[in-house]
Amino acid sequence: MASLARGIGFFQVPDMSGKLAVVTGGNSGIGAEVAKTLAKRNATVIIASRDEGRMQAAVDAIRKESATAAKNIRPIVCNLESMRSIKSCADQVLALDRPLDLLVNNAGRFLDAPFQLTEDGFEQTHAVNFWGHAYLTLLLLNRIVEAGPSRIVQVVSFGEILGRVRMHDLRGAREGQSGFPSYCDSKLLAYIWLSELQVRLRRAGAQVDCFGTQPGWVNSRLMDKVDFRYPLSVPAHYAAKLFALSPKYGCRSTLFAATDPSLTGKGVNSRGVGAPYFGAPYPLFSLPFFFHTASGPAWNSQAHNESLRVAVWEEAHRILEETAGPGLPDINLTLTAPQTAGRSL
Numbered sequence: 142m143a144s145l146a147r148g149i150g151f152f153q154v155p156d157m158s159g160k161l162a163v164v165t166g167g168n169s170g171i172g173a174e175v176a177k178t179l180a181k182r183n184a185t186v187i188i189a190s191r192d193e194g195r196m197q198a199a200v201d202a203i204r205k206e207s208a209t210a211a212k213n214i215r216p217i218v219c220n221l222e223s224m225r226s227i228k229s230c231a232d233q234v235l236a237l238d239r240p241l242d243l244l245v246n247n248a249g250r251f252l253d254a255p256f257q258l259t260e261d262g263f264e265q266t267h268a269v270n271f272w273g274h275a276y277l278t279l280l281l282l283n284r285i286v287e288a289g290p291s292r293i294v295q296v297v298s299f300g301e302i303l304g305r306v307r308m309h310d311l312r313g314a315r316e317g318q319s320g321f322p323s324y325c326d327s328k329l330l331a332y333i334w335l336s337e338l339q340v341r342l343r344r345a346g347a348q349v350d351c352f353g354t355q356p357g358w359v360n361s362r363l364m365d366k367v368d369f370r371y372p373l374s375v376p377a378h379y380a381a382k383l384f385a386l387s388p389k390y391g392c393r394s395t396l397f398a399a400t401d402p403s404l405t406g407k408g409v410n411s412r413g414v415g416a417p418y419f420g421a422p423y424p425l426f427s428l429p430f431f432f433h434t435a436s437g438p439a440w441n442s443q444a445h446n447e448s449l450r451v452a453v454w455e456e457a458h459r460i461l462e463e464t465a466g467p468g469l470p471d472i473n474l475t476l477t478a479p480q481t482a483g484r485s486l
């Protein structure tokens with residue numbers, strides 16, 4: 142009965158006492174719901190986002206609902222468009238000197254950024270949706286491994302279907318594009334990179350599970366921040382008000398992937414392919430209660446091309462080192478899994 146209920150989308154977040162989680166973009170929409178729920182279940186939650194005031198406002202709003210949850214939340218500024226800011230955030234997390242049980246890479250940009258390069262030379266949407274998260278993940282990776290069994294969850298999107306890997310321009314910097322194409326390309330890149338990370342973590346013996354999620358169509362501030370110069374933004378904005386899920390339901394696939402005990406050890410399938418993708422199948426993605434626990438492959442065939450995955454990983458590593466300097470963990474060589482048999486997230 143319980144597994145039938147879970148199969149159609151019902152689950153409970155377990156007690157998370159003693160766990161440390163980082164949720165990027167945890168001040169708004171899906172991320173705020175994820176952070177609040179984890180904190181209500183007694184996890185210590187760092188919300189990592191770009192604006193101190195908006196993060197504090199989110200904690201104040203949570204306090205009205207649950208003083209305990211608010212007490213468990215700590216904001217740390219992390220502008221994912223800036224390597225410097227990401228490094229400073231990671232340093233503050235590392236300074237806590239605690240294993241990191243859960244990293245939820247949730248922050249994202251959609252149609253709100255006309256073409257512009259960040260200070261590090263990345264197109265902005267690529268910077269937030271892919272590069273910033275990849276860098277943050279690598280900076281925190283040893284702590285995540287230490288916590289094993291632990292998890293990394295990447296919020297992807299239906300946009301991955303239309304994404305294209307442009308090996309000659311993974312920064313998204315050369316073609317001058319922004320908006321929807323950048324959104325789709327960056328979400329696909331994030332998912333491909335995560336899959337390869339999972340494969341490498343397993344090969345290194347680490348007990349870390351990586352999951353991608355698609356939240357459905359959610360009426361969050363993402364839909365208000367659209368720049369009306371993009372043709373798609375008008376229907377995206379108004380239709381979301383009428384038909385999309387509230388963040389309360391849009392967070393469910395991510396919460397499930399982040400916490401459900403049945404998923405421990407399930408980051409790699411029997412064919413050695415990494416990072417299962419959770420969320421209602423795309424045609425059903427606006428049903429509020431159902432199928433957020435469903436899993437399946439990403440729809441874009443590029444996500445299943447092993448040599449492309451490896452090429453993206455290697456090129457991304459080269460670009461990150463070129464931009465941020467050496468010192469990122471080479472996970473094939475340096476990681477050693479701790480002895481944590483018997484624990485589950």
Ligand SMILES: NC(=O)c1ccc[n+]([C@@H]2O[C@H](COP(=O)([O-])OP(=O)(O)OC[C@H]3O[C@@H](n4cnc5c(N)ncnc54)[C@H](OP(=O)(O)O)[C@@H]3O)[C@@H](O)[C@H]2O)c1
Pocket residue numbers: 165166167168169170171172189190191192195219220221222247248249250251269296297298299355356357358359360361362363364366385388
């Ligand atoms: N809404 C949907 O229908 C939908 C569908 C598929 C996937 N998603 C994905 O779900 C995730 C969460 O989005 P949401 O719908 O909850 O939208 P949201 O309410 O706008 O949340 C996005 C979060 O990302 C943060 N963010 C944006 N740029 C950032 C930066 N440079 N550095 C750090 N944080 C930054 C935002 O901070 P600010 O508050 O400062 O802007 C906000 O906290 C995104 O990855 C999105 O792509 C959403």
